[in-house]
Amino acid sequence: KQEVTQIPAALSVPEGENLVLNCSFTDSAIYNLQWFRQDPGKGLTSLLLIQSSQREQTSGRLNASLDKSSGRSTLYIAASQPGDSATYLCAPTSGGSQGNLIFGKGTKLSVKP
Amino acid sequence: NAGVTQTPKFQVLKTGQSMTLQCAQDMNHNSMYWYRQDPGMGLRLIYYSASEGTTDKGEVPNGYNVSRLNKREFSLRLESAAPSQTSVYFCASMPLAGDGEQFFGPGTRLTVL
Numbered sequence: 001k002q003e004v005t006q007i008p009a010a011l012s013v014p015e016g017e018n019l020v021l022n023c024s025f026t027d028s029a030i031y032n033l034q035w036f037r038q039d040p041g042k043g044l045t046s047l048l049l050i051q052s053s054q055r056e057q058t059s060g061r062l063n064a065s066l067d068k069s070s071g072r073s074t075l076y077i078a079a080s081q082p083g084d085s086a087t088y089l090c091a092p093t094s095g096g097s098q099g100n101l102i103f104g105k106g107t108k109l110s111v112k113p
Numbered sequence: 114n115a116g117v118t119q120t121p122k123f124q125v126l127k128t129g130q131s132m133t134l135q136c137a138q139d140m141n142h143n144s145m146y147w148y149r150q151d152p153g154m155g156l157r158l159i160y161y162s163a164s165e166g167t168t169d170k171g172e173v174p175n176g177y178n179v180s181r182l183n184k185r186e187f188s189l190r191l192e193s194a195a196p197s198q199t200s201v202y203f204c205a206s207m208p209l210a211g212d213g214e215q216f217f218g219p220g221t222r223l224t225v226l
Contacts, residue, residue: 031211043203044156044217089156091215099144099163099210100171103156 002027006090006104013080014112021075021107023090028068030092034101035064035075037086044089048075080111114139117218119204125224126194134189134221136204144210145187147171147179149200150220156203162187163210194225 003026013019023033031052036044048057048064050073056065063076073090087108091101120135138145147159148171158171162181176198178190187206191198204218 032213034214036217043219044205046214046216049214091156093211099207099212099215100146100158100161101156101215105153105155 002030002092002094002102004090004092004102004104006088006107008107009105010108010110012110012112015080015082017080017111018076018078019080019109021077021088021090021109023073023075023104025071025073025090025092025102027094028071030068030094031099033064033066033073033090033092035062035073036089036091038089038106039086047088077109080109082111082113085109085111116140117204117206117216119202119218119221121221122219123222125226126191127226128195130194131190131192132194132223133191134202134204134223135186136188136218137186138204138206138216139185140206140208140216141184142206142208142216143184144207145181146205146207146215147177147187147189148203148205149173150203151200159189159202161210194223196225199223199225 035047050057050066061078087106089106090104094100117138146161148156160179162168165184202221205215207215
């Protein structure tokens with residue numbers, strides 16, 4: 001059974017810092033991996049999708065990498081801003097064709113002005 | 114495009130009452146999903162529909178039923194609500210099972226007394 005771990009569970013940084021969020025998963029037989037952000041009381045917003053054939057994906061100040069063989073993904077946020085404060089969730093797809101996501105418990109990020 | 118919409122946003126039920134959560138997407142996606150999110154547990158898959166006309170159980174299906182009414186709509190029914198079903202429920206869709214990004218609705222916050 002796929003298990004997803006996100007470290008750290010919470011992170012507080014001053015504005016302007018570059019930071020890395022970590023995600024590890026136990027079953028490397030995944031199709032894709034998505035990173036989401038969730039603001040308090042809100043739904044999930046998709047940030048990046050990395051296909052299994054890709055090593056990384058970039059969107060603005062965000063860069064996500066994927067190493068299937070080691071079961072790891074990282075989300076790099078450059079020049080953090082207070083608006084980046086949210087919970088970040090990592091979700092690889094399960095094996096098979098159902099596209100089912102398995103979620104980690106997230107990293108709660110707080111960026112202080 | 115509205116994306117994924119869910120109704121209602123909030124609901125309070127008494128133990129034993131029934132209700133249906135509604136979900137619709139206007140992105141012409143084939144696959145739809147229902148998750149629940151509980152503090153400390155992360156998001157867990159309840160049921161999914163890989164394509165119109167098919168539904169399958171996820172990780173936590175007990176106490177729920179689903180209906181894929183058409184390509185756009187996927188409903189979740191609680192036949193006899195229990196306090197353990199107090200949670201936030203999210204609906205999601207993706208173009209094809211296992212291929213592409215999942216997009217989430219805003220959620221339904223359900224309390225069972």
